[in-house]
Amino acid sequence: MTHLVTGAGSGIGAVLARRLLERGDALVLVARSEERAEELRSSYDGADVQVADLAWPETVESLRLPDRLDSVVHAAGVVELGPVGELSVDDWATQLRVNLVAPAALTRVALPALRAARGTVVFVNSGAGLAAHPGWSAYAASKHGLRALADALRGEEPDLRVSTVYPGRTATPMQEEVHRQEGKEYDAGAWIRPETVADAILHVLDLPRDATIPDLTVRPG
Numbered sequence: 001m002t003h004l005v006t007g008a009g010s011g012i013g014a015v016l017a018r019r020l021l022e023r024g025d026a027l028v029l030v031a032r033s034e035e036r037a038e039e040l041r042s043s044y045d046g047a048d049v050q051v052a053d054l055a056w057p058e059t060v061e062s063l064r065l066p067d068r069l070d071s072v073v074h075a076a077g078v079v080e081l082g083p084v085g086e087l088s089v090d091d092w093a094t095q096l097r098v099n100l101v102a103p104a105a106l107t108r109v110a111l112p113a114l115r116a117a118r119g120t121v122v123f124v125n126s127g128a129g130l131a132a133h134p135g136w137s138a139y140a141a142s143k144h145g146l147r148a149l150a151d152a153l154r155g156e157e158p159d160l161r162v163s164t165v166y167p168g169r170t171a172t173p174m175q176e177e178v179h180r181q182e183g184k185e186y187d188a189g190a191w192i193r194p195e196t197v198a199d200a201i202l203h204v205l206d207l208p209r210d211a212t213i214p215d216l217t218v219r220p221g
């Protein structure tokens, strides 16, 4: 099996990529820079690591993808909290580009390979993709949009399986950053482990052909 994973340098994507590599699957990883790509090459032995800065979604067009992809997992993401009265155009644009436009552009370039393998597309969304709370407008808008992307794609590509996974707060560097932005103390033990979310994604990927999981919400227990 061959999987393309974004965000494999940290958090949920990193655990997922490790799990896939350890069981012998082939990986295509997307890193934001040549420097990050070198780091990923040394941590994921044998992985095909390519460079695309998802803040500039057109860069995905230069990726050289294999002829077949069993899955594409969009795990990369960024967050910048703030009230609407304070968020800059750049805050909005960066979150929309990385969290929404890049997954759309990357899905488009991966479609021929996904169709060839009748593959699975997984969008790592967020509870913020289902409800927008004060301070979360731009991130939540990007994730609401990501849900729309998944739902439309599912109807357009009946031979693919398209799943959205909605994790609640998960103990990763992003959640640490969210706490910093909220001005709250961070306790990793209070949140979902990234391993648990990665295992939920694996379950979606490994589901037998007779079924699909369009939407999966994972909340802290």
Ligand SMILES: NC(=O)c1ccc[n+]([C@@H]2O[C@H](COP(=O)([O-])OP(=O)(O)OC[C@H]3O[C@@H](n4cnc5c(N)ncnc54)[C@H](OP(=O)(O)O)[C@@H]3O)[C@@H](O)[C@H]2O)c1
Binding pocket: 006, 007, 008, 009, 010, 011, 012, 013, 030, 031, 032, 036, 052, 053, 054, 055, 056, 074, 075, 076, 077, 078, 098, 124, 125, 126, 127, 166, 167, 168, 169, 170, 171, 172, 173, 174, 175
């Ligand atoms: N943690 C949570 O509480 C939580 C909850 C719900 C949903 N999510 C979602 O889950 C996904 C994974 O989040 P995480 O918590 O694992 O975050 P994380 O630890 O911050 O990892 C995010 C990954 O995205 C990559 N990335 C960010 N901007 C990029 C860019 N411009 N180009 C290429 N790659 C870029 C990062 O690359 P570098 O390694 O180079 O920085 C990193 O590997 C995200 O979509 C996030 O929105 C997270």
